[in-house]
Amino acid sequence: MSIKKIFIANRGEIAVRIIKAAKGLNIETVQAYSDGDKEMMAVKLADHSVNVGPAKAADSYLNINKMVNAAIISGADAVHPGYGFLAESADFVRAVEDAGLIFIGPSAEVIDRMGDKVAARSAALAANVPVVPGSKGLITNNDEAIEVANEIGYPVMIKATAGGGGRGIRVADNQEELIKYTSQARAEAEAAFGDGGLYIEKAIKNPRHIEVQILADGTDAIHCFERECSVQRRRQKVWEEAGADCLDEATRDKLCAGAVELAKAVGYKGAGTLEYLYDEKSNSFYFIEMNTRIQVEHTISEMITGIDLVQEMIKIAGGAKLSYKQADIRRDGHAIEVRINAENPFMQFLPFPGKVVSLQIPTGEGIRFDHFIYEGYQISPFYDSLIGKLIVHAPDRAAAIDKMSEALQGLEIGGLKTTIPLHKALAKDAAIKAGDIHTQWLEPWLDAGNLKEEKAS
């Protein structure tokens, strides 16, 4: 059963991306829009559009009943959730399917299972995918703590089961600290939560963030290699690359093959991403979670493999088997994506929902700009600050960084404050060029004043 009309349950740049993919497959599109989004680009590009309620996302894009009703009325036979909003809501999947429509993504059961940290960890272990090593259960005394720490190796994190928001977490570098911190953590957890239960996990200091893109049809699965997203601010990815040049071939093979095994083991369907922490010193990677949706940074995997991931997920949802075998997937060159946010990087990244007064987009071989803005467009204050993604593709990493620098010079968005100056500075930075980065790198770099406002000349 192939899909004829897709209801897009999202907004912004990903809605535009889905419309383009659908057009390429000769599929009709219906764009959902809130009262705050009447003028958005996806509404103009889609074949049809449907109002789904007030600007506030909780009353429109996040309201399952309204979204499903709008999809039914529109006559669509499938729903694409994009990312964010209801993309990983198993309840939404059930509501879409109960209405007789196809959800473009995995089943509700798989979303439930992979969305639960403990269940996802067990699924990973069952597929022989390494997870962050730790105590099997709760630690009841110091001897037990010492035994576990010796087994997994220092440094270790001591965590309170009842904790949260960083409370009750301590890092011990040796046995002496372990004993001291275990008692402290237990006392603190008892006082704060009335539960002194502790467990121990290996502390991975300054890890790199590496993730594997997979595509699966419910039976078979393939990978489209890995991405590195270590440049983060407040756990938000800022600058992303495909592939991860810090990996050697053997580690890359192991990482990607394990991701495919896990996807197969859970009967995954659609596009998905397995996220890992990578410890460069020990050349070890640890599964942390699976994102059961298309991701913002899927573009760079498309650039290095030549595969249209959004079209593939639509075809699979329509009942097709994977159109590629693993041997067909070749890695060609290096790609980088930077997130252009309407934020002022010189004022603690304060959101800047202004009006686009002028727009100049760089063009050329290996340059791509996925976005939803146009001259005269008023950026809405009600949603995410991501307004575009500048993507480059070049033969190797050094050439890709140069190309990014060049492309950034050609990208001018008048009327807004954006993160373009941050990316220009990153593209020139020695640590970035050397690939000497990890998830705790960017924030101290910013705190140290490495980003300076250019004087207008």
Place this chain on the structure above:
Amino acid sequence: MTILSPLPGTFYSRPSPDEPAFKKAGDTVEIDDTIGLIEVMKTFIEVKSEVAGTFKAYVVENSSPVDPGAILAELE
């Protein structure tokens, strides 16, 4: 005297749904006191008073959309 919204977004007169409003009629307002929050692009920004006085009332209801320059509250 009035307190204006510095940004477009959603105005909240309470720190969280279960808590009382930042200010109530008769409260003293000092310069830099937080009187509300604006949610803009999924970020919460504190609205601080640039004037001192006695709080009279919120002009905008909790959880409603505001434009920059909108009057949020009145002081005496």
